[in-house]
Amino acid sequence: MNLDLINRLNEITDLQESLLVLSQNFNEKIVFSTSFGIEDQVITQALAFNNIQNIEIFTLDTGRLFPEAYTVWDKTKLQYNTKIKAYYPENEAIENYVNNNGINAFYNSTELRKECCFIRKVAPLNRALQGSKVWITGLRAEQSDNRNQLNKIEWDEQRQLFKFNPLLHWTTQDVVDYLQKNGVPYNTLHDQNYVSIGCAPCTRAIKPNEDFRAGRWWWEDQSKKECGLHQS
Structure with a gap:
């Protein structure tokens, strides 16, 4: 990506x-x-509305998602007639993890939780990103202190690609307004105070005035609440 394109993308607010x-x-x-x-649903709608064909959409099915995630996945595919490629964990890695540690071993230690995240999320993501030069994400600055330090376009040294965060400066209300204005399907768990939704065993609704990430891995220290997909 050349500097002119980077500057142009940084300047565009739409x-x-x-x-x-x-x-x-x-x-x-x-x-x-x-x-x-909700952020990802906004981006999917924008891609579909403009019939953008050369940006591949993919998702990671960890095998532990909420039923509501599969419902909105199906609704999205039907509403926008768009292809969403699925990536899954390697069978042998999952079998070894469960057989050696237990089905819910991630509650026992941060190390075991991170190992589970790596098998179910990071390894499939690495396969999904192979050969890619730009990775579009739904990250927003107000989601966490670390994400508040991001730029709209970041160079990912580890994966040797650019990350483009087009919603970086959007507020939660901006996202909700877009969903409502454009009739975008969304995960109904958001209506029950599930803000950041991941795997079912590792996600709960947040309480009033709790942090955006409080519902993820709530049994762990606040500083450890990343799964390895995004280090920020």
Whole structure:
């Protein structure tokens, strides 16, 4: 990605325009990862509305998702007639983990939780990103202190690609307004105060005034609440 395109994308505030400009001016592989959260649903709608075909949409099915995640996945595919490629954990790795540690071993230690996240999320993500040069995410600055330090376009040294965060400066209300205005399907758990939704055993609703990430891995120290997909 050249400097002119980076500067142009940084200056554009309209989501749909930024995705169009990226798709029309970058000739290498672009992917977008969705977990069917509200931010990702906004981006999926924008891609579908503009019939952008050269940005591949993929998702990671960990095998421990909420039923509501599969429902919104199906609704999204039907509503937008869009292809969403699924990546799954390796069978042998999951079998070894469960057989050696137990089905819910992630509650026992941070190390075992991170190992589970690696098998179910990080390893499939690494496969999904192979050959990609731009990775579009739904990260927003107000989601955490670390994410508040991000730029709209980041260079991921480990994966040797650019991360594009087009919703970085959107508020939660901006996202909700877009969903409502455009009739975008969303995970109904959001209506029950589930804010950041991951695997079912590792996600709970948050209480009033709790942090955005409080519902994820709530039994762990606050500083450890990342799964390895995003280090920020």
